[in-house]
Amino acid sequence: MTTLRRSLMFSFLERYAGIVIGLGTTIAGARLLTPADFGVFAVGISVVMLIDVLRDFGAGTYLVQLETLERDAVRSAFTISCVISGSCAAVLGLAAIPLGRFYGEPGVGHVVLVLAVALLLNPFSTPATAMLRRKMAFDRLALVNVASSLGQLIAIILLASLGLGYMAMAWASLAAALIRTIGFNLANPVFWAFRPGLAEWRGILSFGAWSTATGIVNVIHDTLPQLIIGRVLGAVPVGLLGRAQMICQLPDKLIASGLHPVVLPALAEHARQGGSLKEPYLLGISYMAAVHIPAMVGLAMLAEPIVRILLGPQWGEVPPLVRVMALGMIWLFPAFLTYPMLVALGRIRDTLIASLISIPPSLLLIAVAAPHGIMAVAATTLITAPLQAYVAVSFVRRRIGLTWAGIGQAAWPGCVGTLGLASGILAVMSILGFRTMLNFGETLAAMLAAGLGWLAGLWLSGHPLIGEIRGLWGRVWRWA
Structure with missing residues (x-):
C-alpha cells in the first residue's frame, strides 16, 4: 500500500x-x-x-x-x-x-x-x-x-x-x-x-x-x-439552525473531512517534487462530485427520518431547514480543494482575495433575511453556496490552466451517480405511498436502495471511483 x-x-x-x-x-x-x-x-x-x-x-x-x-x-x-x-x-x-x-x-x-x-x-x-x-x-x-x-x-x-x-x-x-x-x-x-x-x-x-x-x-x-x-431572534432559533447545519455537514464529515488532513501535505510534497497539480485537482473534483452531490441530494430527500433518528421527535422544526440548506450546499463539492491547492501553488494571498469576493455578499444576504425568520436564513444557502463555489473554482482554474468544460467533464460522472441514488430512494418511497416520514426500517431500506442506485450510476458512467471500491473490497476480503 x-x-x-x-x-x-x-x-x-x-x-x-x-x-x-x-x-x-x-x-x-x-x-x-x-x-x-x-x-x-x-x-x-x-x-x-x-x-x-x-x-x-x-x-x-x-x-x-x-x-x-x-x-x-x-x-x-x-x-x-x-x-x-x-x-x-x-x-x-x-x-x-x-x-x-x-x-x-x-x-x-x-x-x-x-x-x-x-x-x-x-x-x-x-x-x-x-x-x-x-x-x-x-x-x-x-x-x-x-x-x-x-x-x-x-x-x-x-x-x-x-x-x-x-x-x-x-x-x-x-x-x-x-x-x-x-x-x-x-x-x-x-x-x-x-x-x-x-x-x-x-x-x-x-x-x-x-x-x-x-x-x-x-x-x-x-x-x-x-x-x-x-x-x-433569540437563542432557540440559533439552536435549531445549529442542529440543521450539523446534519447538513454530516456528508462532509463522512467524506471530505477524511481527506482534509492528507490533501495539503500530499499536494505540497507533489509540488516540491515538481509535479503538475492539474491532474490531482481534476481527480479530486471527479471524486467529490461522485460523493458530495449524491450525499446532499439523499439528505434533502430523507431529511425528516434522519433528523428524527439522530435528534429525536422534539426537533421537528429542523427537517425543513435541512432540506433547503442541503439543496444549496450541493454546489460546494469542489470547495475543500481550494485552500490546499492554492497553498501548494504558493498562492496563499489568493485564498484571502477569493474569500473577500464571495463572503461579504453572503453575510449581507443573511443579515437581510434574519428579520424574516429562520427559514429565510436557511434559504440564502441557495444563493450563497453556488457563489462561493464559483469564485473558489475560478481562482484555482486560472492558476493551473483549466477550462470550465474540463471541470464539467470531470464532474459529470458523479451526476449520473446522483441520478441513480435519487432513483433508488424514489423507488422505495413509491412503494410506501410517497411518504417523507419513514420509520427506522424504511429509512434503512431507502438508504440501501440509494446505495445500489449510486453504484449502478457510477458503473454506467465509468467513474474511476469504481476501481477504488473494487480494490478496497479486495483488500478487505483478503484481510477477512
Whole structure:
C-alpha cells in the first residue's frame, strides 16, 4: 500500500470513528439538553471561534508546507503561537461578562471563559501535530483525535446528566483540548520545540498574516449568522439552525473531512517534487462530485427520518431547514480543494482575495433575511453556496490552466451517480405511498436502495471511483 493510501486509510478511520462518537454525542446531547442550551453554547463558541482564528495564525500549516524544516522554525512557530494565544485568551476573559450582558444571557459569558482556557493549551500541541502531518503519520494522529473525541463524549454525558446544561459542552471541550495536548506530545515528543525563539519570525508572520486574514473572513462567515440570529431572534432559533447545519455537514464529515488532513501535505510534497497539480485537482473534483452531490441530494430527500433518528421527535422544526440548506450546499463539492491547492501553488494571498469576493455578499444576504425568520436564513444557502463555489473554482482554474468544460467533464460522472441514488430512494418511497416520514426500517431500506442506485450510476458512467471500491473490497476480503 502506498504512503498516500495508508495515510488516507488512517485519516478516514479516524474520521469515521469520530463521526460515530460525534453521533453518540449528538444523540445523547439532544436528549439531555434543550434547544436553549445548544443556543447559548452556539453563541459562546461562535465568539470564541472569531478569536481562535487569530490564535492559530497558520503556524501549523506554515510548518507543513516548508520545503525544509529547521528547529528554529518550529521554535519560532511555538513562541509566536504562545504570545498570540495568551493575548486572545486575555481578550476573551475580559469580554466574557459584557458579552453575557449584551445577549441578555449570562451563560454566554460563562461558556466563553471556559473555552478561553482551552486556547492556552493549543500552542503546546502545534509543533507535534505539524510534524506528524508532515511525516504523514496519520495513524498516531488518528489515535489521539479519537481518544479526544471519546473523552469529550464521556464528559458531556456525565456533566449533562448532573444538570450542568450548556456548561457541560463547554467543560467537555476543555477536556478534549487537554487530551489532545497530552496525546500529541506523547505520540511525537518534541519538547525541544518549547524553547522560546524568534529566528524565523518574518516567514511565519508573512505566511500567517495571509492565512489568518483568510481564516478570519471564513470564520466570520461561519459564526456571524449565529450571532445575528441570536440577537434578532433569540437563542432557540440559533439552536435549531445549529442542529440543521450539523446534519447538513454530516456528508462532509463522512467524506471530505477524511481527506482534509492528507490533501495539503500530499499536494505540497507533489509540488516540491515538481509535479503538475492539474491532474490531482481534476481527480479530486471527479471524486467529490461522485460523493458530495449524491450525499446532499439523499439528505434533502430523507431529511425528516434522519433528523428524527439522530435528534429525536422534539426537533421537528429542523427537517425543513435541512432540506433547503442541503439543496444549496450541493454546489460546494469542489470547495475543500481550494485552500490546499492554492497553498501548494504558493498562492496563499489568493485564498484571502477569493474569500473577500464571495463572503461579504453572503453575510449581507443573511443579515437581510434574519428579520424574516429562520427559514429565510436557511434559504440564502441557495444563493450563497453556488457563489462561493464559483469564485473558489475560478481562482484555482486560472492558476493551473483549466477550462470550465474540463471541470464539467470531470464532474459529470458523479451526476449520473446522483441520478441513480435519487432513483433508488424514489423507488422505495413509491412503494410506501410517497411518504417523507419513514420509520427506522424504511429509512434503512431507502438508504440501501440509494446505495445500489449510486453504484449502478457510477458503473454506467465509468467513474474511476469504481476501481477504488473494487480494490478496497479486495483488500478487505483478503484481510477477512
